[in-house]
Amino acid sequence: MNFQYNRLDHVQIAAPKGGEEKAKEFYAEKLGFTEIEKPPLLKKNGGVWFQAGDVHIHIGIEDPFRPATKAHPAIQVHQLENLKEYLTDQGIEVITDDRLPGASRFYVNDPFGNRIEFLEWLYNEQE
Numbered sequence: 001m002n003f004q005y006n007r008l009d010h011v012q013i014a015a016p017k018g019g020e021e022k023a024k025e026f027y028a029e030k031l032g033f034t035e036i037e038k039p040p041l042l043k044k045n046g047g048v049w050f051q052a053g054d055v056h057i058h059i060g061i062e063d064p065f066r067p068a069t070k071a072h073p074a075i076q077v078h079q080l081e082n083l084k085e086y087l088t089d090q091g092i093e094v095i096t097d098d099r100l101p102g103a104s105r106f107y108v109n110d111p112f113g114n115r116i117e118f119l120e121w122l123y124n125e126q127e
Contacts, residue, residue, distance in 0.1 A: 010049075010056035011073040015112045016065035020048045022111045023059040030090050033057065067113030080104050080120035 105119035
């Protein structure tokens with residue numbers, strides 16, 4: 001092959017028509033992502049984009065809407081237990097899953113029913 005993959009640029013998650021304000025409340029206010037400006041040519045499509053560090057999440061409007069209850073983004077986190085405690089304090093239900101060897105992880109659902117995974121690998125990645 002004469003090409004290489006560098007990194008995942010962003011993940012798009014669907015929301016129902018008119019869901020932008022709920023998305024901002026959840027992703028920005030509760031999860032702590034920063035809303036980023038969409039390019040002018042894409043604004044007409046609705047939706048909203050967010051970023052935290054190198055993690056980019058785009059919320060796209062889908063009509064008719066159906067939540068992604070199985071497919072999901074997985075976000076690697078440092079200090080996962082602190083995030084879990086913070087989300088619980090925010091009234092967000094955390095679903096713990098211990099079936100991935102070498103990782104601590106849990107899931108949450110966004111306000112639209114989309115599943116999001118947060119995980120922390122339990123080994124030192126530099127070894």
